[in-house]
Amino acid sequence: MTKIAVLPCDGAGKEVVPEAIKVLKAAGADFDFEEYEVNADQYLRTGEPIPAHVWGELERADAILFGAVGDPRVSDAAYLAGVLLRLRFELDLYVNLRPARLYDDRLSPLRRDDKRGIDLLIVRENTEGLYVGMGGRFKKGTDHEVAIQEDLNTYLGVTRILEYAFGVAQREVVMVDKSNAMTHAGALWQQQWKAVAAKHPKVKTRHLYVDAAAMQLVRDPTQFDVIVTGNLFGDILSDLTAELIGGMGIAPSGNINPQTGRSLFEPVHGTAPDIAGRGVVNPIGAILSASMMVRHLGQTEMANAIEGAVESAIRAGECTRDLGGGLSTREVGDAVARRLKD
Numbered sequence: 001m002t003k004i005a006v007l008p009c010d011g012a013g014k015e016v017v018p019e020a021i022k023v024l025k026a027a028g029a030d031f032d033f034e035e036y037e038v039n040a041d042q043y044l045r046t047g048e049p050i051p052a053h054v055w056g057e058l059e060r061a062d063a064i065l066f067g068a069v070g071d072p073r074v075s076d077a078a079y080l081a082g083v084l085l086r087l088r089f090e091l092d093l094y095v096n097l098r099p100a101r102l103y104d105d106r107l108s109p110l111r112r113d114d115k116r117g118i119d120l121l122i123v124r125e126n127t128e129g130l131y132v133g134m135g136g137r138f139k140k141g142t143d144h145e146v147a148i149q150e151d152l153n154t155y156l157g158v159t160r161i162l163e164y165a166f167g168v169a170q171r172e173v174v175m176v177d178k179s180n181a182m183t184h185a186g187a188l189w190q191q192q193w194k195a196v197a198a199k200h201p202k203v204k205t206r207h208l209y210v211d212a213a214a215m216q217l218v219r220d221p222t223q224f225d226v227i228v229t230g231n232l233f234g235d236i237l238s239d240l241t242a243e244l245i246g247g248m249g250i251a252p253s254g255n256i257n258p259q260t261g262r263s264l265f266e267p268v269h270g271t272a273p274d275i276a277g278r279g280v281v282n283p284i285g286a287i288l289s290a291s292m293m294v295r296h297l298g299q300t301e302m303a304n305a306i307e308g309a310v311e312s313a314i315r316a317g318e319c320t321r322d323l324g325g326g327l328s329t330r331e332v333g334d335a336v337a338r339r340l341k342d
């Protein structure tokens, strides 16, 4: 039986993950769901972000369904690094997929009439760049303090993410970097971009600097199919694209290694400390992440059915308040699940 490791973790994650599981069950998913205690309470008690016995289980799972990590009581970056970044890095989940699809015109902040066509995918490099934690602080606490944060880019890492983007593009791949200012890393990205693009002559290609890409995403997001970029730019641009389709509550993501099949699916949002615990967080980002998970596991029809049910609930106005509705987190889960049972 397919084993899904469930890690709701903290804050909003604890509220949205049960709704995603409810929807998966309503869609007929026959998975063995195993939930593990990886959260701030556990960390504060033991000092271990992920206990050793849990790590072994996570390595063995067919996929991980993840909520969000973070807690006001835990200020040190070691917790975030020890949970989410460790999973991404050590399971080598080098592809971060962040799709943005507009399910209803009323959710877009843009005025254009043709925004309905927003349906793009950000393919973000997930294991390198500025997020590897290399660097340090020198002469800390003095007026002469120096802080260095290294931007790691490898031939293998850059090449494999570009290859992946070409594999999933329908119309066009747009590569986004800042090679005019970040010349060393940028030169490697440019070199491999040209090399990989040459192997895929049938796919249209375009290059944009990240500042121009941000502008174009607001000017006309319907022009984009697949955007491939590094860790930092992918993180930033995908918050922008989330806002174009209805906000943080609705955006899903997947972290995958296409070679090993290992994967982790999570909403783009974090723990939403400002609204968590009140039954008002939107579970759609987590539900759509679950739909991405079943697609990754080969169950295309089920994935399409879940997406269809989400679209129908949104269009009927059966949403949380961030999307203009008045339902609770649980009621939105019920609204989507009901459509799958009918």
Ligand code: ATP
Residues within 6 Å of the ligand: 012, 016, 068, 069, 070, 248, 249, 250, 268, 269, 270, 271, 272, 273, 274, 275, 280, 281, 282, 283, 285, 322
């Ligand atoms: P963290 O430190 O865990 O990343 P954060 O506050 O930095 O938390 P998010 O949790 O992503 O970042 O929240 C950003 C904003 O989006 C907040 O105003 C939050 O209330 C809102 N938000 C996040 N998730 C949801 C959700 N599921 N439903 C509705 N609003 C949300």
